Amino acid sequence: MEYQNISLQKEGAIGIIKINRPEVRNALDGKTVQEMRDALQTLETDQEIHVIVFTGEGNKSFAAGADIRQLREKQALDALAPGMSAFYREIENSTKATIAAINGFALGGGCELAMSCDIRIAAEHAKIGLPELNLSIIPGAGGTQRLARIVGKGRALDMILTGEMLSAKQAEQIGLVSQCVPAEELWDAVKAKAEKIMAKGPLAVRLAKLVVNQGFDLDMGTALTMEKLAQAILFNSKDKNEGTQAFIEKRRANFQGR
Numbered sequence: 001m002e003y004q005n006i007s008l009q010k011e012g013a014i015g016i017i018k019i020n021r022p023e024v025r026n027a028l029d030g031k032t033v034q035e036m037r038d039a040l041q042t043l044e045t046d047q048e049i050h051v052i053v054f055t056g057e058g059n060k061s062f063a064a065g066a067d068i069r070q071l072r073e074k075q076a077l078d079a080l081a082p083g084m085s086a087f088y089r090e091i092e093n094s095t096k097a098t099i100a101a102i103n104g105f106a107l108g109g110g111c112e113l114a115m116s117c118d119i120r121i122a123a124e125h126a127k128i129g130l131p132e133l134n135l136s137i138i139p140g141a142g143g144t145q146r147l148a149r150i151v152g153k154g155r156a157l158d159m160i161l162t163g164e165m166l167s168a169k170q171a172e173q174i175g176l177v178s179q180c181v182p183a184e185e186l187w188d189a190v191k192a193k194a195e196k197i198m199a200k201g202p203l204a205v206r207l208a209k210l211v212v213n214q215g216f217d218l219d220m221g222t223a224l225t226m227e228k229l230a231q232a233i234l235f236n237s238k239d240k241n242e243g244t245q246a247f248i249e250k251r252r253a254n255f256q257g258r
Contacts, residue, residue, distance in 0.1 A: 005032040007057075008039045013050040014194050015043035015096075018057055025064035026056040028084065028109045037087050044094060047257075050202055051194040052094060054117060055101035056110075059183055062100070062126065065108025071135070084109055084141040088116035092213060095206045097197045101190045102126045102177065107165070112139060115146040118209065120176065121190050122168035123183040128176060129165035149216065151176050201239040202257040 009016040017039045019026040036054075043049045056062040066084070091098055091113075100106075100114035102122035107129050114120050114128070122128070130139045130147065138144060139160060148156035151174045159166070172180040181189045197205060207230040215223030234240050238258045246253035 001035065001038045003035050003039070005029075006035045006039060008042065010049065011191075013048060013198050014191070015039075015046065015049040015052045017043070017052065017054050019055070019063055020057045022056075022058040022060065025061035025105060026058075026110070027064050028066050028113070029070050030083070033084055033087055037090065040087075040090060040094065044096065049096060050198045050205075051097045051099060053099045053101050053190055053194070054091075054113060055190075056103055059103055059123070059125075061104040061110070062102045062106040063110025063113055064105045065110050065131075071137075084112070088112055088142050091116040095209075097194070097205055097209070099190055099193060101186055102128065102168070103183070103186055108132055108139065108143075109141050112141040112143045112146070115150060115176075116142060119178055119193060120171075121179045121181065121186065121193060122171060122177040123186045124168050124180055125183055126168040126171075127165045128168070128171045129163060130160050131163040131165070133161065134163050147176075199252075201234075201237075201243055201253070201255045203237055203239050203255075204234055207234060 005019065005021055007018045007020050009018065017036055019028070019032060019036070021027060021032065040052065043052050098117040098119070100117040100120045102114055102120060103126065104123070105127050106114050107127070108131060111128055111130050130143050132139050132143070139147070144156070144160065147159065155174055158164070166176065168177060168180040171177045179189055179193075211227050211230050215226050218226070239255045242255060243253045
């Protein structure tokens with residue numbers, strides 16, 4: 001696919017999906033979401049890519065939410081159709097580690113995009129929020145559910161009902177982002193985080209994500225059984241043998257994802 005609203009880049013084993021609509025603060029319309037979905041599928045099948053980063057062009061906006069002009073035309077059945085919510089679920093279930101590099105406003109659908117990623121790192125000037133109730137709608141691409149799971153029900157209700165935008169520092173304090181850094185250090189921080197992940201066994205990264213995400217809403221007994229089964233797979237992997245041998249020999253492991 002030839003992209004018009006995003007760019008797809010690779011830096012070593014890092015794939016970068018960048019929303020490229022700075023003239024509208026990287027607003028998310030249907031075409032942009034479709035292009036991001038295509039880019040995600042491309043990176044998902046690329047065996048050389050281990051970490052996927054989502055970000056926005058420029059230094060003002062990560063993604064300023066849904067395109068209001070399109071939103072105004074939505075009808076009841078549109079809310080039930082696969083769209084932004086289904087795509088964010090694909091990000092959450094990606095076999096690769098995902099990082100949101102929040103380089104500015106992350107509002108509405110942009111905040112929901114960031115929350116679908118495994119890790120969120122924000123520039124100090126970034127603002128994060130879910131202002132949908134100002135339009136008399138609710139966060140409908142996972143916002144009501146993921147925010148509560150990340151920061152707790154009380155804080156989530158406060159943010160959603162008031163529509164208050166948080167600074168990056170405030171978001172860090174409540175655990176909505178894991179790191180807040182000066183804007184000029186954002187990419188270095190993202191790359192450093194990605195490199196830490198890429199030094200781990202890729203099969204272990206994939207199964208750790210699966211167990212955390214799928215086990216989160218299960219009863220403890222079932223979740224622990226899932227954890228044991230994932231560990232059994234890893235115990236039988238070549239990467240486990242390589243990782244333990246490398247530790248004994250005090251060298252860097254050469255993982256193959258098998």
